[in-house]
Amino acid sequence: MAVIEMHGLALASIVSGALASPVRLLLALGSPSLAHLSPLDLAVIAIYFVMVIWIGFYLKNKSNTSEEFFMAGREMTAWIAGLSFVSANLGSLELMGWAGSAYQYGILAAHWYWVGAIPAMLFLGMVMMPFYYVCKTHSVPGYLKMRFGPGSSIVSAFSFAFMTILMSGVNMFAMAEVMKVVLGWDLNFSIIVSSVAVAAYVALGGLRGAIFNEVLQFVLIWGGALLVPILGLIEAGGWNGLKAKIAHNMAVGAIPSGDYTHMWRSMGHFQDNPMGVHWTGIIFGLGFAISFGYWTTDFLVVQRVLAANSLRSARMAPIIGSFFKMAVPFIVILPGLLGLVVLQNGDGSLMKLVGEDIVKANPGAGLHSYNEVLPLMLVRYCSPGLLGLGITALIAGFMSGMAGNVSAFSAVWTYDIYQPLINKKARDEHYVAVGRWATILGVIISIGTAYLVMSAHGIMDYVQALFSFFIAPLLGAVLMGMFWKRATAAGGFWGLLTGTLTSVGLFAWVKIDPSALKYVALSPYAKDLAEDMYRALWSLSVTFIVIFVVSLFGKPRPIAELDGLVYGATKIPKQDPVPFYKNEWYWAFLAIAVFLGLQITFW
Amino acid sequence: MTANQSIPSDEISIWFFIGVLLTIYGALILGYGIWELITGNLANVVLAKLHAPVWWGAMMLVLGLLYGIRFRPGKA
Numbered sequence A: 001m002a003v004i005e006m007h008g009l010a011l012a013s014i015v016s017g018a019l020a021s022p023v024r025l026l027l028a029l030g031s032p033s034l035a036h037l038s039p040l041d042l043a044v045i046a047i048y049f050v051m052v053i054w055i056g057f058y059l060k061n062k063s064n065t066s067e068e069f070f071m072a073g074r075e076m077t078a079w080i081a082g083l084s085f086v087s088a089n090l091g092s093l094e095l096m097g098w099a100g101s102a103y104q105y106g107i108l109a110a111h112w113y114w115v116g117a118i119p120a121m122l123f124l125g126m127v128m129m130p131f132y133y134v135c136k137t138h139s140v141p142g143y144l145k146m147r148f149g150p151g152s153s154i155v156s157a158f159s160f161a162f163m164t165i166l167m168s169g170v171n172m173f174a175m176a177e178v179m180k181v182v183l184g185w186d187l188n189f190s191i192i193v194s195s196v197a198v199a200a201y202v203a204l205g206g207l208r209g210a211i212f213n214e215v216l217q218f219v220l221i222w223g224g225a226l227l228v229p230i231l232g233l234i235e236a237g238g239w240n241g242l243k244a245k246i247a248h249n250m251a252v253g254a255i256p257s258g259d260y261t262h263m264w265r266s267m268g269h270f271q272d273n274p275m276g277v278h279w280t281g282i283i284f285g286l287g288f289a290i291s292f293g294y295w296t297t298d299f300l301v302v303q304r305v306l307a308a309n310s311l312r313s314a315r316m317a318p319i320i321g322s323f324f325k326m327a328v329p330f331i332v333i334l335p336g337l338l339g340l341v342v343l344q345n346g347d348g349s350l351m352k353l354v355g356e357d358i359v360k361a362n363p364g365a366g367l368h369s370y371n372e373v374l375p376l377m378l379v380r381y382c383s384p385g386l387l388g389l390g391i392t393a394l395i396a397g398f399m400s401g402m403a404g405n406v407s408a409f410s411a412v413w414t415y416d417i418y419q420p421l422i423n424k425k426a427r428d429e430h431y432v433a434v435g436r437w438a439t440i441l442g443v444i445i446s447i448g449t450a451y452l453v454m455s456a457h458g459i460m461d462y463v464q465a466l467f468s469f470f471i472a473p474l475l476g477a478v479l480m481g482m483f484w485k486r487a488t489a490a491g492g493f494w495g496l497l498t499g500t501l502t503s504v505g506l507f508a509w510v511k512i513d514p515s516a517l518k519y520v521a522l523s524p525y526a527k528d529l530a531e532d533m534y535r536a537l538w539s540l541s542v543t544f545i546v547i548f549v550v551s552l553f554g555k556p557r558p559i560a561e562l563d564g565l566v567y568g569a570t571k572i573p574k575q576d577p578v579p580f581y582k583n584e585w586y587w588a589f590l591a592i593a594v595f596l597g598l599q600i601t602f603w
Numbered sequence B: 001m002t003a004n005q006s007i008p009s010d011e012i013s014i015w016f017f018i019g020v021l022l023t024i025y026g027a028l029i030l031g032y033g034i035w036e037l038i039t040g041n042l043a044n045v046v047l048a049k050l051h052a053p054v055w056w057g058a059m060m061l062v063l064g065l066l067y068g069i070r071f072r073p074g075k076a
Helices: A010-027 A039-060 A066-072 A078-088 A090-111 A118-134 A141-146 A150-183 A187-225 A227-236 A238-251 A277-295 A299-306 A311-329 A330-342 A356-361 A370-381 A385-420 A427-456 A458-483 A489-512 A513-522 A528-552 A583-601 B014-039 B053-071
Strands: none
Touching: A010 A227, A010 A385, A010 A528, A039 A187, A039 A385, A039 B014, A066 A187, A066 A299, A066 A385, A066 A427, A078 A187, A078 A299, A078 A311, A090 A150, A090 A277, A090 A330, A090 A370, A090 A385, A090 A458, A118 A227, A118 A277, A118 A311, A118 A458, A118 A583, A141 A150, A141 A299, A141 A330, A141 A385, A141 A489, A150 A187, A150 A427, A150 A489, A150 B014, A187 A227, A187 A330, A187 A356, A187 A370, A187 A385, A187 A427, A187 B014, A227 A238, A227 A330, A227 A370, A227 A385, A227 B053, A238 A330, A238 B053, A277 A299, A277 A458, A277 A528, A311 A330, A311 A583, A330 A370, A370 A385, A385 A513, A385 B014, A385 B053, A427 A513, A489 A513, A489 A528, A513 A528, B014 B053
């Protein structure tokens, strides 16, 4: 077990001696861990919590109206909205999970960062944002209400609120479990501390509090994680040295054979790559149905862009985010690949990471799972202080993920459920109070979900699958509503409903009869990820078809009523001319060029 | 693209909070790195001889000071 004992440090003791002892006592409830934190590391973590609470209290007086609490006053600059937009998605589960996938599958995992994100982010900024922004909606269900009426909006609001809060609980549990494995912290301690901190800064600061902390988290993640690939590349002898060492390890049978450094060459057949995916699934399923569904209609991320201070900022925000998203594989995928050649056991032999099931089946064997590759790399290179920074980045990632879910839940609950169904005509302060209480209630339900998942692990898979059921149909409804004037309220409602039922039905079909995979995912060799992609594609197609057919039998709304909502019926406000380097189109084309360059480089 | 933003002079910008955090972290990590350099008591990590805490901490400190000063409250 590659545990690195940290030295007792005179300097660190001076800095944090007073604080370290009680905290360490509290944390000592946990089990044996991957890393041992020095007092300096604990001080780094504690300072982060102090900063988070400071921000929450500072913003309390700036979140008095509903527009301030739920939409951050629509005052965010393009940079803040853009970093928050990309940061809301950059949770620690994702960082650790995809680093593990890179160790397992190689650079194929980068598809989720590039083709699975960039085209959708640019489409949101350049094509969809004007409609979201001009109609001044508070949420994605709010847009559906304006476009299709209350039916679609209520379906979408309930499904979003329900799933968002469940996901928050799953995140909370996952964080507690990671802290237990990496640091040996007690599960209850992690859940309580993170919940109190998140509840405090979101209930006090609203969306602005969540956004500020997401930007802070973004800086921490880069500050804490960037050192790992830099030092890893130095140790491996650069990119060419890494490739040569991977080839050598494959030749001697130390790691499974495969193409770890190319993204498209093994996509011709399902059975040619370890992920069991095909290029059609990657492009149409991941690159369109899932990615566009997530990045353009999931209110968790769209809410950040809606808080921008102008249409230009709102369009620029996803573009700024796209550049950082393209860079994330450097701190996630690259450490996973480096883990294949640099991680060693105590005796100097190459460490082999395995699946979670094997680790659980062999307790005490000193095995580590794929998902632990990032913490293992942190422990390998980071001395006291730097290790604390890396761990703080992981904690910040988990907390901002929870905060993102809770702040989005609070807005959808208040605007799309409470206001239309329970109390239509209350004063503005009342809705702010409802939002604050919804935040606290959301955290409490999340805690309940976390303990539910803790008592029955299988639930976690179902909760994550449930979330995917709603993404593609929502995309279908929003796209048809935004780009087809003829789409009717009945079409939107039935399309959303049948698309969701299609997704649920296909999932259940494969669960009951695994041989159905050859129909759902077009190949018996397809694996889980490929199944997700094709299921999303089927569900999106059904949504499109149902909206189209039902709308043909209904009476469309007059064009005048569609102003601000639909392409061709909306006058997009003219923007003042700016130099090319401030123009969103210039940066969008540059992002496309970089994106294509990456695909060619790692073809 | 620029990170500049115009904020009322009585408000604290997020960039200021980031500057403060980076300054504190940079000072702590650089301080530890210098202590390590002077005493030769290196941490038991790979590539410790590169003294990452010194240059990484210094970089964070400089960035933190730049942001902290540039976006300090009261500066219009």
